[in-house]
Amino acid sequence: MSVPARAGAGWDTGVGALVNPSDRRGGTLRLASSADVDSLDPARTYYVWVWLLQRMLNRTLMAYPTDPGPAGLVPVPDLAEGPGQVGDGGRTWTYRLRPGLRYDDGTPITAGDVRHAVQRIFAQDVLPGGPTYLIPLLDDPDRPYPGPYRTDRPLASVQLPDDRTIVFRLSRPFSDFDHLMAQPCTAPVPPAADTGADYGTDPRSSGPYRVAEHRPGKHLWLERNPYWDRDTDPLRPALPDRVELAIGLDVDELDARLIAGEFDINLEGRGLQHAAQGRVTADDVLRSHIDNPRTSFLHFVAVQPHIPPFGDVHARRAVHYAADKILLQEARGGPVTGGDLTTALFPPRLPAHQDLDPYPTGPDLRGDLAAARAELAAAGLPDGFEAVIGTQRGKFRLVADALAESVARVGIRLTVKELDVATYFSLGAGHPGTVRRHGLGLIVTDWGADFPTEYGFLAPLVDGRQIRRNGGNWNLPELDDPVINGLIDETLHSTDPDERVSRWRAVERRVMEHAVLLPLVHDKTLHFRNPWVTNVYVHPAFGLYDVQAMGLATDAPSAPTRKDPA
Structure with missing residues (x-):
């Protein structure tokens, strides 16, 4: 190496x-x-550590190289002989597979198996849980593709000139497409071995x-x-x-x-x-x-506007102002092991990172209680209110307890609800039905980018078109703001890096105005x-x-x- x-x-x-x-x-x-692993089906996994495990079990057209430096952020050919060949102004991407590829049972890996893997992503009623970036890029809104379990027709936007060549025809330009081809959900799946929802119990391996x-x-x-x-x-x-x-x-x-x-x-x-x-x-x-790396994970609390009384922005802002940032950082382990305090969303390594602090918590960062009480009064709740905060055991629980202690100073009384660790993101905090069933007005969570760009980091958290009702939802507040969605689209169509940075900063400011995400730390881990x-x-x-x-x-x-x- x-x-x-x-x-x-x-x-x-x-x-x-x-x-x-x-x-x-x-x-x-x-x-x-x-x-436990969230799933051994590459279409259904979303835990980052399982994605790393998947690198042992499965190969993808592109992959992140074994490199500890900046080169590790740029996908390189894996199953493919070279990077995607781009045409039609960024709307067509073509890959050719290496010869001689086989699964663990000896059967050949073909371009059709890669297409089948992509088609499986569309079957969210059968295979919820994994990333779905490819659906809006490859689907026909006039004739939505239901996935391979409801139709025999192939996905028209993915074409196979021969057994080793696959062509993706996108609905719009997407400059990060090689990054999508490095996600586990695109690992080839042979149709003959596909058992739908049970595939994760006996998956084929290409790694x-x-x-x-x-x-x-x-x-x-x-x-x-x-x-x-x-x-x-x-x-x-x-x-x-x-x-x-x-x-x-x-x-x-x-x-x-x-x-x-x-x-x-x-x-x-x-x-x-x-x-x-x-x-x-x-x-x-x-x-x-x-x-002790800076992982670029964001540890944050989602504030749920669909759970009373957080439908009122003033109630959400009261939580922001009352948060004791030092106590919350200590709950994560302090500045060395818990992370760097942040009041913004983007990690420092991304170009769109900006100094942003719309809800300052005082010079000592212990909370602006006067501002919090003013927001409660504006919400018609001068004596505070009761709410439930969802979390899991370990550091997440310590953060929930620290936030409960913080906001109790202004009369916000939180009950802590622990959810199962193994299904926390797929069927717990990441399932809108579970959130409503338990009345989770606040949710402790963390997030690392699906791929190391602004889109990969922020879009899953705030793009209304990425809300998933069946589980694996990362837009926890279910934020669906047409202004935010439109700005995201503008970033994808722009070829000017400075213009893209400007648009992403506008997205971040707009999100923070809604007060649905309370950033705590950019993570550091021992x-x-x-x-x-x-x-x-x-x-x-x-x-x-x-x-x-x-x-x-x-x-x-x-x-x-x-x-x-x-």
Whole structure:
């Protein structure tokens, strides 16, 4: 790998460089997570750590390279021989597959399988959960395509000149299209193996590994794909012989067992919890196995205008003004491990980032209680009100408690409702029906861009056309403002970078006027890497360790006897 590399240990050495570079093959990579995978169906997954896991199981036309530097942000050919060939003013994108590609059962991978994968995205009634950017780009509004389970007709906007060539004809220019072709939902699926909603229980693999066994809530084991050909894959080193993921551990137990060497890496990447942070940062040896990246994830609270009394913008603004930003940052772990305080949405690495603070919380950032009370009075609620805040265990719960403490000072009385971790984004906070059923007026969440551009970061959170009623919804406030939608369209049609930046900044200002998103921190996380793991780095496009690059040194401990968490 021609990327920056560093031997040995050291604080934050896995950010911007490869730690312990090696091409040694063999061994069992032992991973752990508190949550289960949201889905092994590439069309249905939306957890970023599962997207990284998918890089081991599946290949896509384009993919983010194994590179810890800025080059890692730019997709490169994977299944395709080259980047998309662009025509018709950005409305046509053509890819040609490499020869000799096969699934784990030995059957050939064809361009038709890629088209079938794209067609499956349209079947949101059967396969909710994953990203849906391709639907508005490829659909015919006069004759909407219902997906491959309701019709035998193919999606007309995706054409197949031959078995190795696929042509996408978009409804409008979209300069980020290569990024969409790097998303797991575009990984090829053979129609003969497609079992619809059950496909995730027995998926085909195009990557170097395949599923050996998945016991939901217990473990996921991967083994080598015997038909994967290293000569056709320029991205994946595929070093371990086997990968074993333990699922369902308590977060503090996971940290303790990780530091003790029972696991190699925390795949989920939420970072060390408070109980372990003090221990590792105070120990010089353990501290040398820590990375503290700025992940570009935004941690925020969604304020729900469809849940009373938040239909009144003044009630929403009262929460913004009453928030104790320091307390909320401490709930995340403080400035070192919790993140950088922010009052804006875009992370600093994106060109559209701007200084924006429409609801200042006082010089000490502890909250402007007078302004909050004035907003409550304007809403006709001078004595405050009761509401429910949705969250999950771990740091999310600590943030919910901190916000409840903050707003209680002005009479806003919050009840904390914990939702299931594994389905939090698919069927919990990300399902409008669940939000209404529990009356979740506030929701604690975080978000990392689906791909590292302004559109990839903000559009899923605020574009009204991306609201999903069946689950996997990221526009949590269900914001559908025609002005915002129109500005987003203008960014896609503009070829002037400065003009696009100006439009995106206007989008952000308009969103903040609605007071439906309360930004807290741009995330920083403490990741722990055991010293025998090789090729460790934080991928710049995902903000987490790129597990598919990893291997094991000769002095790695043997895999322990398999033991599922209690």
